[in-house]
Amino acid sequence: MSDFTTLGLAPALTDALRQAGFTQPTPIQTQAIPLALEGHDILGLAQTGTGKTLAFGLPLIDRLLATPDRPAPKSARALILAPTRELVTQIADALRALTAGTKLRVATVVGGQSINRQVALLDRGTDILVATPGRLIDLMDRRAVDLGRARYLVLDEADQMLDLGFIHALRRIAPKLGTPRQTMLFSATMPKQMEELSRAYLTNPRRVQVSPPGKAADKVTQSVHFLDKAEKPARLREILIRDPGALTLVFARTKHGAEKLMKGLVADGHNAASIHGNKSQGQRDRAIKAFREGTITTLVATDVAARGIDIPGVAYVVNYDLPEVPDNYVHRIGRTARAGREGEAIALCAHDEVGLLQQIERLMKIEIPVARGDRPVGSATPARNAGKPPRRGGKPAARPFAEAPAAGKGRRPRRRRAA
Structure with missing residues (x-):
């Protein structure tokens, strides 16, 4: 795949990509986008900085454009969950740049901002809702949002959501979405609990992995x-x-x-x-x-x-x-x-x-x-x-060494409360 035009994306999307200076997809985009366009659930593994936002954002926008229904009041057609306010903002900014020439609406809800303003924002409905789990639960409790019409669910940085204890929030949120739905889960690492999460929320997912979990970027x-x-x-x-x-x-x-x-x-x-x-x-x-x-x-x-x-x-x-x-x-x-x-x-x-x-x-x-x-x-x-010269990406150091047990082996590292 040489460029985005070979993917069969909507013309509005390819135009937006060209104006933003994107011409060639990254490896995670090359593998994930065609599968997502076909409607498969996706389990995507790639280190940060590899273009995961476009990997799920492009096929999501494309499919929403193909079914131009207007969102009902207090509803969302697609839900993207991310662990932090900053990541929610980053995702939303990227999606707004791609939907600027369309009628699709992108809304965000995060903690630390006026919940009353967010209630008013959701009152007219949105096509894509990007949210942190905690604030979304607050809005659900107020009956300010109805997820029953959402047919797309994206979990970005899912490993971090697990680290922050959002698993209970996910268990409350996911069943509220409509069915059938397409679910895409993206993560930089693949702990055991992530495998359990994928089995619980993904149906026959296609696994896309462009680098081994735990590997740093090459540069x-x-x-x-x-x-x-x-x-x-x-x-x-x-x-x-x-x-x-x-x-x-x-x-x-x-x-x-x-x-x-x-x-x-x-x-x-x-x-x-x-x-x-x-x-x-x-x-x-x-x-x-x-x-x-x-x-x-x-x-x-x-x-x-x-x-x-x-x-x-x-x-x-x-x-x-x-x-x-x-x-x-x-x-x-x-x-x-x-x-x-x-x-x-x-x-x-x-x-x-x-x-x-x-x-x-x-x-x-x-x-x-x-x-x-x-x-x-x-x-x-x-x-x-051992014995291999150091290279970019933190490759092995030059001198040989013997394996020894790590300090505290057998005990999980104590996790602090989320900062």
Whole structure:
């Protein structure tokens, strides 16, 4: 498949794609779109930054255009669920750009905004509703939305929805949709619970996978710095100073930690902002806008708040704190090397985080190259990767090593409350 025109999409869509500068589909789009146009349920697996939004958005819009029914009051013809406000906004913006020349309406409902305004918005109905599960449940409880006419369901970043405990919300929402329906589930990772979710909500799905779960984007160069925890602030500032104009996304583990780190950077003269669960939606939107435009060059974030950031210009991702859930590392570093660009992911690993690093390396089946410090004796990843030179994407490091059990083996990493 050489370009979008070979897919048989509606002329309005191909025109919108051409005006937006899209000419060639990405691998996930190449595989998923034809199957979705045929009406199959889709289980799509691909790392972040590979074009999943268009992979489900294009066939969804195409099928809605083919049946130009007007949405009834308080109803939606299609429902897209995403775990965070930022991701909902990103998806909706992409879909609005594609439907600009049509009569299709795209609406969003998320927490942190006036629910009364959202009730009024839904009163006249919408073609595509993009929502976070929690706020959608609130609106359902108020009888402000009727999902019985929806014949399309998309679960985007489904693994993150599971991590955030939205499984109970999904169990309430999904049965309210009309039948028969087409369901598409997209995820960057495939934990066991995801397989259970797919069996529960998808019917004879076609599996589309363009890279193994747990694999980083090919153009991400990874490295790890071993250091004392007290050395992290100074090391972060060294990293920021070496390329002061570059967009750098810094991940902290907690909301309090992210805010404290950001204030310290600002006090030292760095152009920084933060996004986390204690920030209002307006504050988060303004920070992301400033980061995208380059007026803010350092954005400190928690995992949940940063999900949905789609900014091709992010040059560096710094894991100031390693995540307690290994899959989140893959999501974090997927914020760079987007839209075909290259990027660098740097992990700062304190002594009490070595076990977390081992779990990440086991998931990715690599040994992340060491940039500074010494790898602790006994820390290792699968031995079959030894002896291979480091390459982009965090490929195995140069020296051989033996496999050793990760710290805390047999215990699941403790998950904190969503930020």
